[in-house]
Amino acid sequence: MSLRWLTLPRLVTLFIIILTGAGFQKYLMGSFNNYLMFSKPFQNLLLNQSIYGLYPDLYDDNYKYSPTFAWLMGPFYYAPTGLGVFFWNLINSAVLALGVWLYLDGEEDAARKRWMALLIILPEALVTAQNMQSNNLIVGAILLGLYQLRNERVWQAAFCFVLCGFIKFYGITAALFFIFYPKKPQFLLAMSVWTVVFALAPITLIPFSSLLNEYQEWFKVVMVSTLGRLVSVMGILEVWFGMAKTDANLRVVETVGIVLFLLPFLRFRLWSNGLFQRRMIAYFLLFIILFNKMAESPTYVLAVTGVALWWLTLDSPTRLDWVLLLTVLVFTSLSPTDLFPRFIRSEFFVPYRIKAVGGVLVWGKLQWGLWTQPADDQIKMTSSSTSAPISRLMS
Template sequence: MSLRWLTLPRLLGLFIFILTGAAFQKYMMGSINNYLMFSKPFHNLLLDKSIYGLHPDLYNDNYKYSPTFAWLMGPFYYMPIGLGVFFWNLINSVVLAVGIWYFLEDEEDAARKRWVALLIIFPEALVTAQNMQSNNLIIGAMLLGLYHLRNERVWQAAFFFVLCGFVKFYGITAALFFVFYPKKPQFLLAMTVWTVLFALAPATIIPLSSLKNEYVEWFNVVMVSTLGRLVSVMGILEVWFGMAKTDANLRMVEAVGIVLFLLPFLRFTLWKNRLFQHRMIAYFLLFIIIFNKMAESPTYVLAVVGVAIWWLTLESPTRFDWALLVTVIVFTSLSPTDIFPRFIRNEFFVPYRIKAVGCVLVWARLQWQLWTQAAPDQIKMTSSSTSAPISRLIS
């Protein structure tokens, strides 16, 4: 009742306003390297120079994104930095909010579910916005792609999936859910066309031969990228159980995760069931983060969106479900913030990968729910058996 004043329009406005303004603290402190790394590689494209490798005159760190993303960020290269930071975060926050809005459009009690989803996602989205990362944009575009796919608008869906892929490659993997929907040949054609168009877009300012070299370099950069902070299942296994951080072990854990993720697809009779589809999407969004060896704190907005979608599939959450949600909010979304003293964050949360724990538990919970969900024929048998005594009583 204390949140009655926070109507959906007010919450949506605050969501976009706060996320848009979140980066200005770091901008005032001069901590804007992530933004510079996104906006400045366009400079090298204009000069027909490699966008990869170190460019300390433009930004620190190695650029690991596609040539197409550097091309798409061209308008930000020409903006004053402060204005560019504002519009970059505005675009990220709007795309995320719009993605949530449309993904939940045809749900029963859609207004309430949008309100709940925005509240659950907000703390984690704020962490991403403060770091000026692209993950809010990625997950928003993925949700828009899934929304259009569900409504059989395959060209719009393919556009958003391919856009994600040229920013962060795992974003395109959401296109896997085309198997649940009709118009499969048209969708595959749309994916092919959009991929070619996005891939060739930088050829408007550099020769094709140079563009080919850039893609070769991008592939090499991705292949040799060093490990992230392992805020994931791998990190938990390493720190809690002493698993050696070797390529063989990491690949084994990834392989187990992939098998566990793909197995529920064997429930073919549920492919057209809306509850199963939403659970699988939540399951997927958690999977691509908690089994990602490059996962770090700002990427967790994807997993927390998965948690929000899972929560909205629950008609009557149990105490255990509530405990899982609170665990995610407190230890995933709030653990990197100043709510907790710095020594707790540095000496406990970070080294013990506490941020990943709640999401791993929700993923396990989803695994159980996906396998125990009744198939359509079982639902019919149950309903007929319960209605038979009633019909006999009436007769």
């Protein structure tokens, strides 16, 4: 089937419509507890009650996010549920599309690269939208922050990173890339100011002493949270190689992952190198999921976005690169779908953490690329060998 009709404007429109519609479809099917868990804790803020703990009359499961996130979701608390679900997914999908668009701003043949990135990300973003999770918003805000940072708009960049941090804490770690860009003191000041502003925002509803108690409870919840499904390096080590699922073992794996992630930063001469920067950002998006003990299927939009950004740094993809990309598309993005029979998904893909395998392989390839990149190797702003056939489809 020819994709000639799927121009970039049409793809962006379809991207937002599909993700927004997927979440609303789940609402119509009566499956929207995640949305309730995001929007209803605002009621407890109004009543000066703890937002942590079980509230079965409002939603199932424990609320594990910050008091500030509960405060930010105030408009959705007042909105009718169906309308709120619609706008929640609309905002998430629009921020993700905008983040990809602006992150790739300034590159030659940017339209082709945006087209490819959105198409690679779409299936995984759909999984997140169907679960009404915040991960599309998180990865979009990270990319927006990196775009602003690259353009030396430090206050806007810091706003995006701090916003991520008050939704899911690991999102704020993208601020680490400020070391690649100018205005470092100004950026640190901006991060400090926005952190204080976001942290204190709920005092518009509750006393300061209550807010302090809520933050203490939040940190307890984060620290004692039960382990996720380990759709990650930890899960592969557990299922494939018999590693015991203990906190000590998981901390060792996390430490190894952190060290491996930080080591390429020792290549100081490459800090101003555009190709190195983009590879490190792609590597980061993979790392925060693959070495996350709470990683689950809806979080993988971050890892697949990392795969997409890695792919766009390849001037001439090798056969191995194509195999890795197809592995991610088929076994990461499509493995949870009805493309595969249910028994294969439940008896093979899920228990053997197949969803994580493609990302781990790309992570290894990226690690190799970061260490073997010559110091004078810059991003090629010309069309790669993959662009010709795809550009014809877009024309």
